[in-house]
Amino acid sequence: MQHSIAKKDAFAGRIIIFKNALNLFVMKKSFFRGFPFFVFLLGMRIFVFSQNQVRVEAENQHITVFLNRAQIDAKVKATVQTGTTKLIISNIASTIDANSIQVGGKGDVVIMGVKFKHNYLGNKKRNVLEDSIRITRTEVETIDMLIKVADNERNMLMANASIKNEKDGVTPEDLKEMLDFFRTKLTEIGTRQMQLARQSKEANDKLARLQRQLTSQGGNLNQPAGEIELTVSSKANATLDINLSYVANAAGWSPVYDIRAKDVRSDIALAYRANVYQSTGIDWKNVRLTLSTSNPSEGGTKPELSAQYVSVYEPVPLARGGSVDGRAMYAAPKAVMAEEVKDSADNFATTADFVNTIQTTLAVNFDITTPYTVISGGNPEMVDIQNFNLPATYKYYAVPKYDKDAFLTAIITNWEKYNLLPGSANIYFEGTFVGTSNIGNSDTKDSLLISLGRDKKIITKREVIEEYKARRNIGSNVRESFGYRITLRNTKSEPIDIVIEDQIPISQDSRIEVETEEIQGAEYNKETGKLIWRLTLQPLDNKELTLKYNVKYPKGKNIQGL
Structure with missing residues (x-):
């Protein structure tokens, strides 16, 4: 008999659990409406096909900044399974020169292909900022709703504040009790209204700051994220250490000097500095910089002379779209990148010697041993190069x-x-x-x-x-x-x-x-x-x-x- 009662109670418990689950489903039915079951199966298919697609992030190690453009050297660590794997490498400059990508490293794999692509949904800065704006706007709307609720409570309370005389059965004790009630409720509502007003101001101020930040970033936040798709084939599970190098546009540096003369009998104290700027779409965080006096945008191919002919000038009508003097425009040669100079600088003992100057055949490189952070699209970062007494x-x-x-x-x-x-x-x-x-x-x-x-x-x-x-x-x-x-x-x-x-x-x-x-x-x-x-x-x-x-x-x- 007791066993039968226990089974009955367990069954009743399961019924209650089922009812609660059913009620929860009914409450959430608006969320599930229009969400057919085949989407679940599609999700399973996506999971299956994504097993050989791995997302990793490039870690920038060393950046050589030319007067115009920059070469970015990064490292990538990844684990791949047997077969063909697509490595989607993020944290890549969106201004990349796709022809400059170089991939090397360690691992028992065969590189099948390298491809650069833009990810228009992967701008982390914009996503984070827009998420913050969305959350703050929801907070503002919630506070506004609570303010309206408090106002309605006060109005409803005041609408029922009329007190009748003793003929209607209201005694002094009842009157005192009602006054205490009204005082307590009005104080509670008023305190809540003040708190909500203060929270509303703070939330609206925060929302305005976020929107100004979004506006001030301008085109930098509209930049798509850069990604490199690296297809590799492996005969077994493998761990890869990848060295990645490429050239990015929208970066460079310009020299700035501080010249100090104590008097006309003293040497000149010259501080040699650099304004390093970049709008590559990624932040350079705690990276080692090398500043190069090379300028790849000027081109490295010598111009060729063609025959120079002279003749008597005879005026002719100028054809639409023609040149004034009839000469063809000189086409600038294609830029040739300077060969990277490998770092050989050690840590120095004093802050005055944090730069190693390397003289090459075609340029001078200033190797900065102190890590720097340069924000994409932000203010230029001032980097000290050298100090001289001249x-x-x-x-x-x-x-x-x-x-x-x-x-x-x-x-x-x-x-x-x-x-x-x-x-x-x-x-x-x-x-x-x-x-x-x-x-x-x-x-x-x-x-x-x-x-x-x-x-x-x-x-x-x-x-x-x-x-x-x-x-x-x-x-x-x-x-x-x-x-x-x-x-x-x-x-x-x-x-x-x-x-x-x-x-x-x-x-x-x-x-x-x-x-x-x-x-x-x-x-x-x-x-x-x-x-x-x-x-x-x-x-x-x-x-x-x-x-x-x-x-x-x-x-x-x-x-x-x-």
């Missing part, structure tokens, strides 16, 4: 014809050994920021001139000598006389070396003659017309220079350039 000679330059101020310059010899590239420089003199300048290494001179800014304590002035200025007719010609007085004053408490520059016009017509009358010891370049005076001014010293010349030309002609 022996310098200081001189002042002045061109009174165009500017009354004198400019302090530092002249550096043997500058080519410092591997400087053209770039902007922040100038500091005597502990004060004085402005920006440019450093260029395209000049073939053996010295580098760096402008350190204006010095208001050196006064220059250029004025016309009115008593010399004249215009006379000589036969069929006109002769004009020009004269200028240049005055200099050194108000500093120390002597200075200064170079004064001016010029005399150059004739490009045999009918125009230029005659130099007085240049007061200046160096004169007849080809350029440039005049240079090299002077030393003592403290509080004054100096006066005179420049005179004549120009003769035919009557009735309008002469330009005087």
Whole structure:
């Protein structure tokens, strides 16, 4: 009898469990509606066919950043089963040059194929940001709903707040009880409304920040994710260590300099830095960088000369879409990547020596041993390359014809050994920021001139000598006389070396003659017309220079350039 009762109770328990499950199914039926059973079978098929497809992520190890483009070296670890396996490698730059992909490594497999593809659903940054916006928007909607519920509770409570007199059976005790009830409920609702209002403000502020972040990222978040599909064949289960290398566009670096001069008797302190930027679609996290002065976008193939023909120019009507001079446009040669220089740098003892400079035949590589993180599409990352103390000679330059101020310059010899590239420089003199300048290494001179800014304590002035200025007719010609007085004053408490520059016009017509009358010891370049005076001014010293010349030309002609 007891056994029969136990079986009956167990059966009843199973019935209850079944009913609960049925109720749960009914509650969730909107979710399952339109979700046929064959989808479950399809899911089983997907699982079966996906057994030989493995997703792995590339781990960036070393990135060589050229002036334009970057070479990314990464490692991939994967385990494959017997047969053919497709390795889907993520964390790949979406700006990849697909022709540059190189795959190597260790493992008993045969590589059947390598293919790059875009995954338009795999942008992790956008997905994470959109998920955050979606969650926060749901939070805002939930809080708004709770605020409406609290408002309705208050309205319903107030609608039933009318109290009748004792004739209707309301005693003082009942009245006190009702007042206590209303006070408690209104306080509870009011407290909840304040909390919800505060939560609503915080959630809306967060939502606005997320939306601004999404907008500020612009096209970077619209970039599809990059993936490499690597097909391998294996006779047995195998573990692979894959070395992956490729070139990506939308990356590079530019030099930036800080130049500090304590005074005109000290060496120049030059900080050589790099602004490293990239918008490859992936973040470079804690990677070792090598900065190369090579620029693959310029091309590495020498141009070929074709025959140059000359003929008499005969004007012809310009055909629509034709070139103005009839010459074909020169096509830039295809870029050839510089060979990667293998790293041989060890860890250094001091922070001042974290860069190893490697001179190759065609470029200079700066191997940065400290790991850096460079965010895709973010602000450029400032990377310190080297610090130099440069022996310098200081001189002042002045061109009174165009500017009354004198400019302090530092002249550096043997500058080519410092591997400087053209770039902007922040100038500091005597502990004060004085402005920006440019450093260029395209000049073939053996010295580098760096402008350190204006010095208001050196006064220059250029004025016309009115008593010399004249215009006379000589036969069929006109002769004009020009004269200028240049005055200099050194108000500093120390002597200075200064170079004064001016010029005399150059004739490009045999009918125009230029005659130099007085240049007061200046160096004169007849080809350029440039005049240079090299002077030393003592403290509080004054100096006066005179420049005179004549120009003769035919009557009735309008002469330009005087």
